[in-house]
Amino acid sequence: MAKPILKNVTEEIVLGLVRFLLQSPDYQTFCDCDDCQMTIASEALNNLPTYYVSSNDAREEAFIALKAPEQLEKINKRIITAIHTAGKKTNHKN
Ligand SMILES: [Zn+2]
Incomplete structure (x- = not known):
């Protein structure tokens, strides 16, 4: 039997999106x-519902559910808000 896991899939998706967004031309500042x-990921995650899974099958399903366009839009919005609030506090580039 597959080893059980305990993962918040929202967290995995948010971390990936934070990296992706910060590397995009729009967020170079x-x-x-x-x-x-x-900092940005934690702020976004505190404003998003958790999505815990305990198996890899459920994890795959959660990924598909959270990558639906309307879900992704909600998550992206939270991250962008977090980039602007956290980025102001800890903008090392300025
Ligand atoms: Zn920094």
Whole structure:
């Protein structure tokens, strides 16, 4: 039997999106160091519902559910808000 896991799939998706967004041309004025990435991710995650799973099958399903356009839009909005609030506090580039 597959080993059980305990994962918040929202967290995995948010971390990936934070990295992706900070590397995109639109966000070049914000710092993308690990510190800032985690600050932004934690702020976004505190404003998003958790999505815990305990198996890899459920994890796959959660990924599909959270990558639906309307879900992704909600998550992206939260991250962008977090980039602007956290980025102001910890903008190492300025
Ligand atoms: Zn930084």
